[in-house]
Amino acid sequence: METKHKEISISEFFEKNRHLLGYDNKSRALLTVVKECVDNSLDAAEEARILPDIYVKVKEIAPEKFEILVRDNGPGIVRQQIPKVFGKLLYGDKFHRLKQSRGEQGIGVSGAVLYAQLTTGEATEIKSSIGDGKTHYYKIKIDVKKNEPIIIEDKVIEEEKWHGVEVKFIVEGIYREHKQSILEYLKLTAVSNPHAHIIFDSPSGIIEFKRGTENLPKEPKEIKPHLYGVEIGVLTRMLYETRERKIVNFFIKEFTRIGRKTAKQICEKAGIDPNKKPKQLTNDEIRNIVNAVKDVKLLNPPLDCLSPMGEELMESGLKKEFNPEFVSSVTRQPAVYRGWPFQVEAALAYGGSITQSKILRFANRVPLLYQQGECAITKSISEIDWKRYGLENEIEKEPIIILVHVASIWVPFTSESKEAIASYPVIIKEIKLAVQECLRKLSLHLSGKRKIIGMEKRRKLFEKYVDEIANAIEELTGYKKEKVKEMLLKIIERKSTIGEKNGNGEEVEGNRSEDFR
Amino acid sequence: METEKKLKEIGLKILDDIKNGRNPSIEIPVRTLSNIYFDEKFRLIKLGDKIAKRTYLNTAHSRKFMQTLLIAAEAKKIIEQNVTISIRDLYYALKHTIGDTKENTFEEQNESDPIIEDIEAALNVLREQLHLTADRKGYLAGNVLINDSGDIIDCSKMGSSGWAIPSNVEPEVIKFMEINADFVLVVEKDAVWQRLNEDKFWKKQNCILMTGKGQPARGARRLINRLHREFNLPIYVLADADPWGYYMYSVIKQGSINLSFLSDRLGTPDAKYIGLTTSDINKFDISKNVTIKLDENDKKRVKEILNYVWFKPKPWQMELKNMLKTECKLELEALSSKGIKFISDVYLPQKIANKEFLP
Numbered sequence: 074m075e076t077k078h079k080e081i082s083i084s085e086f087f088e089k090n091r092h093l094l095g096y097d098n099k100s101r102a103l104l105t106v107v108k109e110c111v112d113n114s115l116d117a118a119e120e121a122r123i124l125p126d127i128y129v130k131v132k133e134i135a136p137e138k139f140e141i142l143v144r145d146n147g148p149g150i151v152r153q154q155i156p157k158v159f160g161k162l163l164y165g166d167k168f169h170r171l172k173q174s175r176g177e178q179g180i181g182v183s184g185a186v187l188y189a190q191l192t193t194g195e196a197t198e199i200k201s202s203i204g205d206g207k208t209h210y211y212k213i214k215i216d217v218k219k220n221e222p223i224i225i226e227d228k229v230i231e232e233e234k235w236h237g238v239e240v241k242f243i244v245e246g247i248y249r250e251h252k253q254s255i256l257e258y259l260k261l262t263a264v265s266n267p268h269a270h271i272i273f274d275s276p277s278g279i280i281e282f283k284r285g286t287e288n289l290p291k292e293p294k295e296i297k298p299h300l301y302g303v304e305i306g307v308l309t310r311m312l313y314e315t316r317e318r319k320i321v322n323f324f325i326k327e328f329t330r331i332g333r334k335t336a337k338q339i340c341e342k343a344g345i346d347p348n349k350k351p352k353q354l355t356n357d358e359i360r361n362i363v364n365a366v367k368d369v370k371l372l373n374p375p376l377d378c379l380s381p382m383g384e385e386l387m388e389s390g391l392k393k394e395f396n397p398e399f400v401s402s403v404t405r406q407p408a409v410y411r412g413w414p415f416q417v418e419a420a421l422a423y424g425g426s427i428t429q430s431k432i433l434r435f436a437n438r439v440p441l442l443y444q445q446g447e448c449a450i451t452k453s454i455s456e457i458d459w460k461r462y463g464l465e466n467e468i469e470k471e472p473i474i475i476l477v478h479v480a481s482i483w484v485p486f487t488s489e490s491k492e493a494i495a496s497y498p499v500i501i502k503e504i505k506l507a508v509q510e511c512l513r514k515l516s517l518h519l520s521g522k523r524k525i526i527g528m529e530k531r532r533k534l535f536e537k538y539v540d541e542i543a544n545a546i547e548e549l550t551g552y553k554k555e556k557v558k559e560m561l562l563k564i565i566e567r568k569s570t571i572g573e574k575n576g577n578g579e580e581v582e583g584n585r586s587e588d589f590r
Numbered sequence: 591m592e593t594e595k596k597l598k599e600i601g602l603k604i605l606d607d608i609k610n611g612r613n614p615s616i617e618i619p620v621r622t623l624s625n626i627y628f629d630e631k632f633r634l635i636k637l638g639d640k641i642a643k644r645t646y647l648n649t650a651h652s653r654k655f656m657q658t659l660l661i662a663a664e665a666k667k668i669i670e671q672n673v674t675i676s677i678r679d680l681y682y683a684l685k686h687t688i689g690d691t692k693e694n695t696f697e698e699q700n701e702s703d704p705i706i707e708d709i710e711a712a713l714n715v716l717r718e719q720l721h722l723t724a725d726r727k728g729y730l731a732g733n734v735l736i737n738d739s740g741d742i743i744d745c746s747k748m749g750s751s752g753w754a755i756p757s758n759v760e761p762e763v764i765k766f767m768e769i770n771a772d773f774v775l776v777v778e779k780d781a782v783w784q785r786l787n788e789d790k791f792w793k794k795q796n797c798i799l800m801t802g803k804g805q806p807a808r809g810a811r812r813l814i815n816r817l818h819r820e821f822n823l824p825i826y827v828l829a830d831a832d833p834w835g836y837y838m839y840s841v842i843k844q845g846s847i848n849l850s851f852l853s854d855r856l857g858t859p860d861a862k863y864i865g866l867t868t869s870d871i872n873k874f875d876i877s878k879n880v881t882i883k884l885d886e887n888d889k890k891r892v893k894e895i896l897n898y899v900w901f902k903p904k905p906w907q908m909e910l911k912n913m914l915k916t917e918c919k920l921e922l923e924a925l926s927s928k929g930i931k932f933i934s935d936v937y938l939p940q941k942i943a944n945k946e947f948l949p
Contacts (some may be wrong), residue, residue, distance in 0.1 A: 531649055537691055538656040542646065545656075546608075548663035549601025560608045561646075568613055568647045 085217060087162060087187055094184050095443075095490040099137060100254070102188060103246035104442070106141050107131070107255050109181035110240055112439055114145035115266055116175045117238075121148035122289055125266070130274040131248060131255060138193060139246050144239035149203035159186050159199055159240070160213045160222020173293035173379050173480055175439045185242055187215050192245035196225050204236035248276050253442040256280065261433055261440030264390035265382060265478065266290075285393045286386060290438075293380040296482060297329040299373075300339075300366050301412020308359055312351040320354065321347035330372040339365050376407035379416045379480045382438065387420035387476060395474055398424030401514035402476075405507050410497045415481035417500070419507035423515055427472040434494070435478040441492050448493035450477045453504035462516040475511070477504055535565045593720060596713040597666040604659070615645040616658055619711045619851065626850045628899040633843075633859035635900070637711070637850040644708075654705065660684050660695060661705050665720040674721045677703055704848075711851045716760070717808070724757040728810035729780070731787050732798035733770035739763055745798075752787060752799075757809045759816065769821050774798045775864070775938070776806070776814060778829035778838055782922045782933070789934040795942070798823070805838050808849070811856040814842060818858045825858050826947070828938070831866035832882075832919035833891035836901075836910075839863050844900045862947035865937065866920050868913045874937065880924035884917045903949045 087094065095105035107129055118125035123146060130142040150158055162183045186197040202208040212226035250256045259273050259282060267285030298307075317323040324336035331339075340347040342365035345358055354362075382390075384402040391400050402420035409415070434441040434450045445451050454475060459468045485495040494500065539561050540554075547554040600616060607614040618641065619625070625638035646655045664684055668675055675683070681699040688695060696702045710717055717724070729752035734745040736753070745753045756763070775797050777783045783801035786792070792799040798817065802810040817823050827842055829835030843861040845853030871881060884892070895901050896910050913919065925933045941947070 534649055534652055535647055537688060537693070538646070538652055540689060541656050541695060542614075542659055545659035545663040546601055546605055549598055549659070549666055550605050552601075552605055557605070557608060560611075561614075564608065564611055564613065565647065567611070 087184060088191065088217060091184075091188065091191075093489045095492075096184070096188050099245060099247040100249050101443070102192075102244065103131065103139060103141065103248060104253065104255050104258055106185040106188065106242055106244055106246075107143065108258055108439075109185050110141075110143035111259070111262060111271075112175035113182055114143065114147055114238070115262075115269060115438070117147035118145065118269075119290060119292065122292070123147060124284065124287065124289065125269040125271075127269060127271045128274070129255070129259065129271065131276060132274075133248060133276055134243070137245055137247060139244055139248065140241060141244060142239065142241045144237060146235070146237040149201045149236045150238055151203060152201075152209045155199055155201055155209060155211050156213055156222035156224055156227075159183055159197060159211070160215050160224075162187065162215070162220055172295040173437055173482055175437050182240070183215065185244075186213060187217070189242040189244045190214050193243045195243035197243075198241040200230070200232075200239040202232070202234075202236050204234065206234045208232040208235070250275075250277065258440055258442060260394060261435070261442075262438075264394050264433065264476065265387075265435045265438040265440060267386055267390045267393060283393070285389045288386075290382065290386070291380045293480075294375075294378040296375060296378045296414075297327060299412035299414075300324070300328050300331060300371055301409075302483065303328075303363070303366075303412070305359055305363055308363065309356075312354055312359065315351050318350055319347065320345060320349045320351050323351045329374050335369060335371065338369050342368055371412070373409050374412060374414045374482075376409075376414050376416075378482060379407055379414060381416050381418050381480050382435075382478055384418075384420070387418060387478070391420055391422040391474065391476060395422050396426040397422035397474070399515060399518045401511045401518075403507050403510040405503055408499060408503055410481075410485065410499050413481055413483045413485075415479060415484070415500065415503075417503040417507045418476075418478040418480070419504070419511050420476040421508070421511040421515055422474040422476075423518070424472050427474055430469050430471050431474045433474060433476040435476065436484045436486070436491070436494055437480055438478065439491075441494070443490070444487065444493035447487055449496040449500050450479070450494060450504055452496055453477075453501045454508055456501075457505060457508060457512070459512075462512040463519040464515075473515075475508060477508065479504070532565060536562070539565070593713065593715045594666060594669045596715060597662050597669075600662050600713070601659075613645050613647040614655070615643040616655065617641045617712065618644055618658075618708045621707065621711060621848055621850065623847055626847050628844070632854075633900075634853040634857045635845040635847060635850045636853055657696060657701065657705050658708060661702060662709055665709070665722070668721045672721075674718075674723055676723050676725065677706060677717075678725070680706070680722060707849065714851070716852070716855075718758045718760060724807060724809070726754045726756050726809065727807040728755040728800065728802045728813075729753065729783060730755055730798060730800045730813070732774075732792045733768075733796070734766065734798060735768040737765040737767050742767065746793075750784065750787065752783070755800075755807075755809045755813055757807065759809050759813045761816075764813075766816075766820065769798075769817075769823075770796070771798045771823060772796045773824040773826055773942070774800060774814065774817050776810075776825060776827045776842060776861075777801045777922075778804065778827075778835055779922055782828070785930075786934055789931060791934045791938070794934070795939065802838075802842075806842060808852070808856060811842060811858075814861070815856055815858050818860060825861040826864040826942070827861055828864050828922065829866070830919065830921050831868050831870065831913070832921075833888055833895055833910075833913075835866070836863075836906075837891075837895060840895075840898070840900055862949065864941050864947055866922060866925075867909050867948065868916055868918065868920065869909065870937075871916075871918070871920060874925075874928065876920070876924060877927055878918075880927045881918040881920050884913070884919055888919060889914065889917075905948050909948060 096102045111127060114127050115125055126146045128144045132140045134140050159182060189195055189197055196212045196214045199211045200208055208230050210228050210230045214223040216223050259271055263271055263282035268289050270284040271282040273280040311327055315323050315327055317326055321336045321340055324331045337347055343361040381404045384404050387402045388400045400422045404418040407414050407416040432451060432454055434448055464471050479494055487493040487495050539558055543554040543558040546557045604614045619637055620640040620642050625640040626635050627638055629636045644651050644655050646652055664680060678699060681696055681702045685694055685696045730745055731748055731752040732745055736743045743753055780801050780803045786799055814825055818825050827839045829838055843859055845857035849856060892910055892914055925937055
């Protein structure tokens with residue numbers, strides 16, 4: 074009863090609370106629709122090990138009314154699933170599993186369908202093929218009361234053999250090209266997904282984000298949940314759904330890193346018979362388990378389940394999109410927060426075509442555009458002492474772009490719209506360490522650069538006097554000044570690039586050079 | 591060796607550096623406090639043996655290296671032309687904009703003057719041998735007959751102005767023909783010199799009355815040196831009772847740090863300090879109203895001087911410590927508070943008669 078009630082209410086809930094899902098204003102709504110589709114496309118392609126080609130079209134068909142079309146070359150969706158994927162909220166293959174992915178809750182794309190229908194009354198058109206030569210076409214709406222798809226049209230159409238998904242929405246919105254726009258989102262997505270080729274057919278022209286690498290990111294592994302991270306609600310559902318007959322086996326089978334000994338220990342601490350049937354546990358007993366878990370020492374979850382972008386990809390992404398003078402990056406070892414494995418990466422681009430400072434936030438490769446102030450990434454960076462890294466100005470005034478990527482099985486967002494990462498101390502610490510390491514590399518680069526500028530200045534200083542000196546030597550010795558100058562320039566060339574280490578102190582015998590006043 | 595040849599040697603040495611791909615350099619004796627010593631035997635400040643290399647390819651030296659070569663080359667040129675120019679002429683002759691920069695070879699004369707001294711020290715030649723002269727500074731009056739480049743000058747008949755002491759007083763230029771004096775009185779200030787000249791002090795006391803107009807220039811110092819050495823005349827120095835006056839006296843007596851390589855010619859170790867001192871305040875009953883309170887700068891300088899070896903004699907240590915204790919200094923003009931002629935009729939005659947000198 075309870076679950077059913079929730080499913081029915083979810084669409085209605087969405088109707089009333091669409092700001093929580095990223096539809097709080099007309100400009101952001103357009104972005105959210107595109108983002109849901111592109112995130113899904115990238116996830117699907119990655120899972121199928123396909124290099125993604127994504128086409129995004131945003132066209133204003135009437136004032137504040139837009140056609141949004143997203144087409145990918147992913148594996149496609151099998152016919153039977155199409156209506157549910159697009160026409161039922163909370164339907165998804167990602168919610169119940171634990172694997173690093175862009176989408177998580179299964180609200181995303183169906184939320185976009187619902188938004189279209191709420192704002193323009195238009196149904197959403199979907200075309201999909203799994204590469205079997207058949208292209209399925211659906212026109213779908215959502216029955217809000219039942220949270221079920223309404224199929225308006227369903228047919229097989231003749232098209233060339235292909236695979237992938239194409240979705241077309243008609244939605245209300247406002248198109249902008251500011252800091253938190255579709256353009257910015259796609260640009261950053263191209264940075265974090267350099268293996269993707271994205272074409273954006275925007276109201277102001279076609280923009281192409283070329284593929285930066287042919288290498289697909291490492292595929293993340295699916296893992297079972299870790300007991301530390303499990304909350305009462307989730308535990309209740311898992312207890313209800315499990316096939317295990319004994320609670321002790323439930324712990325061993327359904328969670329990662331739990332052995333018989335630990336499982337028994339938990340039962341003991343919670344005061345539950347290890348042989349009790351999972352479905353028979355009372356709410357109090359479930360609460361006792363959650364409390365007992367806190368007192369039991371559990372092994373960390375396996376850490377090889379994450380797929381970081383990697384230093385090379387981050388650097389090539391930054392180079393490709395920003396044309397900087399210098400890049401550095403670091404991928405930290407995975408760490409654990411509340412039982413969930415996570416991994417932090419940072420990269421930094423400096424100078425070149427960059428004119429202002431910017432922080433690029435990513436969670437599971439998805440750029441985060443909103444709620445910057447509440448995000449653990451922003452907070453961590455604000456705690457760093459910049460002056461220690463040879464930067465002359467406040468960070469806001471430096472031509473520097475800092476990219477931070479937090480990858481996790483379950484990224485702790487501060488809200489459902491997934492725009493800010495929660496500030497767990499261990500996450501803050503990892504982000505700081507990563508950014509600081511990038512800054513150390515930058516600082517080396519800057520000091521090297523200053524040295525070169527210093528050498529150049531030295532050489533210029535010496536060359537400035539070469540004519541005067543050559544003239545004087547001719548006056549004193551009668552030796553031709555042109556010859557003297559030629560020889561002097563050679564010496565300058567040689568001595569101002571090498572021998573720098575001796576600095577200004579090399580020529581004093583018996584005393585220091587300061588003796589010249 | 592001739593100066594001209596020495597200058598050429600510098601050029602050839604640098605040319606040799608260049609031909610061998612070395613960083614060109616000039617060796618110059620270090621003329622600072624760290625490289626001078628007090629020669630107890632001769633009681634003079636002498637130059638130590640520390641040599642600094644002034645090199646081209648050193649950002650701290652490059653400009654000075656260029657300037658040194660320019661001055662050496664110019665000196666060679668004027669010697670060849672057999673003309674003598676002033677150090678100010680030299681500054682203007684060499685001052686020009688470097689290439690297409692906004693920088694001049696010399697911005698101020700105070701950039702070129704010390705380099706001339708560097709070259710003198712490096713080549714062990716005098717400024718005059720480089721055919722350079724400085725402005726005249728200082729005056730003299732007394733029973734002295736001088737042959738200045740062939741012209742006979744009677745220094746007892748110079749009226750109110752006195753004979754202006756040229757920068758070059760070497761025997762080749764200035765010859766003493768006749769001297770009738772018992773001592774030389776060197777006065778720090780021109781105004782006081784004028785007062786004493788008007789009072790015909792030199793006539794009354796049968797002395798030579800000189801002033802260096804503040805810190806005496808080389809000409810005046812060399813003249814004092816010659817008058818003492820050649821005619822055995824006692825040298826008495828009259829200056830303000832303050833650290834600057836005392837230091838001026840020490841320069842006349844022992845030579846200066848800057849020109850320590852010329853101390854033999856410029857210093858007069860037998861010179862005596864006649865006044866003023868802070869002990870004069872009580873001795874001559876001078877009103878406290880005309881004394882001046884020491885400022886922080888004065889105190890700092892007194893403490894520095896206390897540590898100079900040549901101020902180590904006990905009377906000087908006592909005087910300097912007394913100055914710090916009483917925290918006051920005294921200008922020569924303060925004596926006028928006792929009457930305009932007090933200085934020439936009472937103060938100086940009494941001091942000379944009683945031989946009340948500081949060493």
